[in-house]
Amino acid sequence: MTTRTLSAVIGGLLVVACLTSCAAPAEPLETPPAASTAPTSGNGVEPPVTPTPTAPAAEISCESMISTGTVEALTGAGWTAKPKDFVVGDVELTEGLLCFWADYSVGSDHGQLYGWSQITSDDASSAQSALLEGGWRREDGPEGTYFTEDPRYSMGTDDDGYGMTYLFGDGWVKLADTKQGLVLIEWTG
Incomplete structure (x- = not known):
């Protein structure tokens, strides 16, 4: 490409950019709020x-x-x-969502699991009891109470040896394939 051709292309792009920036907006702009008709105090200051x-x-x-x-x-x-x-044990968590991410175009059991739900204290107690009865391990931490599956039966573990893990907090529960995966769940409800 010659310098002259390059200059023509750049010049054309600049013209398009200028015309685009000068065009009318696609949607009308919001009008500023009308002047307040609220009564003022004796000093001329409007109430909040x-x-x-x-x-x-x-x-x-x-x-x-x-x-x-x-x-x-x-x-x-x-x-x-x-x-x-x-669902955790016999507790169905309808105030949240559980998602399985995978490449569904191929037959595979490889994927990522993320869940978050609000949970009552009674349901949390029932769910935690069911997890303990199922052989899950309980661990208290500053973020809440963790329940992780026995790594001997896990489909995969993180760097610290944790497989699928629930984290119960105050009025909520998270679930991920691994304990480290819980940090990717940012929803707070």
Whole structure:
């Protein structure tokens, strides 16, 4: 490419950029709030304005539950998520979501499991009892109470030897394939 051709291409791109930035916005801009008609105090100062309620937080999804970087890495590898029933023992957790990420275009049992749910203290107690009866190991930590499967029966373990692990906190529970995987769950409810 000659210098003259390169200059023409760059010049053309600059013209397109200028025209695009000068074009009318696709959506109308918000108008500024009208002047307040609220009464003022004797000193001319308006009373504080009550804030408008904000929209509720987005609902939990397979993509919003875990970190953005994790979603990008999994989707970049061609993986997608499928929601599954989130059940611990005989406690069905309907206030959350359990997702299995995998490449569903091939037959495989290789994937990643992430779950988060709100949980009552009674349900947490029942779920934890069921895990203990099933041979899961309990470990208390500063973040909450961990229950991890016996590594002898685990499909895989992290660097510290932990397989599938639940973390119970105050009113919530998380689940990941490994204890280290729990840090990828960012949803707080």
